[in-house]
Amino acid sequence: MTLQAVIFDMDGVLVDSEGFWAKAELDVFSSYGVEVTEELAAQTKYMTTKEVTEFWYERFPWENLDVVSVEQKVISKVIEYIQSEDCTMSGVQEFIKNLKTKNYKIGLATNAPLQVADAVLEKLQIRNLFDTVHSSEFELYGKPHPAVYLTSAKDLGISPEYCIAIEDSRSGLRAAKDAGMKTIVFTNNDHNIKFDIADYTLSNFQEVSLAVLE
Missing domain, CATH: 1.10.150.240 (Putative phosphatase; domain 2)
Incomplete structure (x- = not known):
């Protein structure tokens, strides 16, 4: 793949x-x-x-x-x-910048309204790094339904099988899986979080190598 x-x-x-x-x-x-x-x-x-x-x-x-x-x-x-509030996940901006330098397309797929997504991207100053930003508010169903992921892949012009989703919940992982994507569960260093449904686990954004994706 x-x-x-x-x-x-x-x-x-x-x-x-x-x-x-x-x-x-x-x-x-x-x-x-x-x-x-x-x-x-x-x-x-x-x-x-x-x-x-x-x-x-x-x-x-x-x-x-x-x-x-x-x-x-x-x-x-x-x-x-x-x-x-100080709520930025440590290292996430650098992680996304690194993905861009490797020419990956970058998407955001959230159940939250677009207004909130815009506020987050503005706070993190990473709006320009995203090729698509999509909210379930524009779909009939939110996650765990796969719609928000299917539309995101379509907007990126990339088949779901060539996409990987980074999620922190079973509901989100289910949505990405049902859309036909590979999945990473992000645990934010919480070792109690284990989802057998995820293909990979990512503890934090600071120590991760892009080799995990490749």
């Missing part, structure tokens, strides 16, 4: 931002009278923002469901945290 493209997930891979989503959910949905419990919040971890809003509304209906404006409040909070 000649690898031609590397497609990154965003939350938990480019930035350590998953805690931001939990905080934003708690702030916004609590203000609508939702009882945000850890147990229920765990079920929303890998949903799209639209799915999360509908999830809480079904359980704690508030007056005048306006998914778009409630969702936007969550998104704005997350962007606020990304802009103000």
Whole structure:
């Protein structure tokens, strides 16, 4: 297999931002009278923002469901945290720059809205390194459905079998696998994370050699 493209997930891979989503959910949905419990919040971890809003509304209906404006409040909070907190995954910019020098195509495939992806790429100052940036908000289904990966490969003009996806969750790995891609699970040095579904494991971006891809 000649690898031609590397497609990154965003939350938990480019930035350590998953805690931001939990905080934003708690702030916004609590203000609508939702009882945000850890147990229920765990079920929303890998949903799209639209799915999360509908999830809480079904359980704690508030007056005048306006998914778009409630969702936007969550998104704005997350962007606020990304802009103000130190959340960049160590070494990730250099890793991507190295991939570019080797002429790999670079993609981003995320369940998060494009607004958040734009904020992340601006914060990391790596927007120019990406050949495509795609969000599940433009698909009928988010991950674990493969749509966001299939569209990303199409946008790159590269068949999925020549793409490898870097993910940190089972749901994301499943999406990339079902799209026909090879997968790397990024653990951020957490040795308890093990996914037999992944083809390779990447602990961090500082110590990795590009030979792992080749």
